[in-house]
Amino acid sequence: PPLDEILNLHDFEAPKTVLTPKAWAYYSSASDDEITIRENRAAFQRVWFRPRILRDVTSVDWSTNILGCKSSLPVYISATALGKLGHPDGELNLTRAAAKHGIIQMIPTLASCSFDEIVDAAQPNQPLFLQLYVNKDREITKKYVQHAEKRGVRALFITVDAPQLGRREKDMRMKFVDDGAGAKVQEGQKDVKKDQGVARAISSFIDPSLSWKDIPWFRSITNMHIILKGVSTPEDAVLAYEAGCQGIVLSNHGGRQLDTARSGLENLIDIVAALKTKGPWPNPNFSVFVDGGVRRASDVLKAIALGASAVGIGRGFLYAFSSYGQEGVERAFDILRDEFEMNMRLLGARNIREVVPDMVDASALSAH
C-alpha cells in the first residue's frame, strides 16, 4: 500500500511480499515454538491503564534523555542485524531517519553496512549506540570497541543472551549463501555453517565463554557507558549494578533466543523492586530499558510507568525500511509521535516524568 495508508507499526509487517523469502525468514523468525515472541506482545495486553483526568493537557512533551543523550521519543532503535537483506541501503535508512527525527540508533555488530559507513552517514553530533557481540579473539573486540569510542559512540550494549544463537527454524530451513546481499562472515570466524540458515552461518565468532569476570576488562578498555542487553532476572540485574554497569536491557532478543523465557515487561516489576533495595530510584547512574514486542506508544508508556527509562524497537523499524526505505522509518516515527500525543493526553501525563506506576494496573502480570 502507499505509505500514507500505513497507520500503525503493525501495518509495516503486512507487506511481506516485498521481502525475499530469505529476508522474511531471518527477520520474522523466533526460536523453537515461537512462544516467547507471541508472549512479548501478549504481556502488554495484560497491563491496563488508570488514566487521570482534568489535568490541563494542552501541552504535552514526550521527549526524554537516554544515557545523557537527547531523544525526541522515549524510544531507541534496537540493533537488528543484516539490514541489506530487507533494503539495498540497509542500516543507513535508520541512520538518516534517526538524524532527521532526533532518535538514537543502536548499531549492530552484524550490520550489513560497515560501522564506519554508518557513522559517516550520521550528522556530526548525532548520538549513536553500539551493540556488541564479543569475539573469541578479544583483540578484535578491543580494537572494535576503542574505534567506536573514538568515532563518538555514546554507549556500548553488550549482548549477553546469545552465547549460542537460538534455533530459528524458519531461518534454518533456508540455506546460507554469501551472496553479498547483507550476510557477511566476520573477522576471526573459522567454522561457517552453511546449511543452517543465515543466523547460524554468521554467528560462530561469538564467544560463549563470556562471563562476569570480563566486565572489569570492558571497563578497562573503554569509557563508554556499558549496558548489558538481555537480562531477565533480578539476580542478574543486581549483579550488573554491582559490576558497575550503567544499565541493562530487559530483553529476550525478540523471542529469538531462549524460547519460553518471559517477556521483558513481565520481568520489569521484580527487577525494579530488586534494584530499589540497592540504591536510589530512579537511579541517575543506572538505567533499565525494555524491548520486545513494542509496536505502540501505549506499550512504551506502560513500560515507563513500571520503571523503564526508555524502550527499544527492533522489527517495527526493520519492516518499515524494508518496505519503504528511509521514508518508512520516518513515517514510523511520525506515527509514534502522534500516538504519544494522544495517549499522554488521555492518560493525564504532561511529560515522561508524570508517567508513574499508579497510571497502570499490572495485577494481571504474573510477577504479582
Ligand code: FNR
Ligand atoms: C535482532 N536482535 C539483535 N540483538 C542483538 O543484540 N544483536 C543482533 O545482531 C540482533 N539482531 C537481530 C536481528 C533481527 C532480524 C531481529 C528481529 C532482532 C534483537 C533486537 O535487538 C531486539 O532485542 C528485538 O528485536 C526486540 O524485539 P522486537 O522489537 O523485534 O519485537
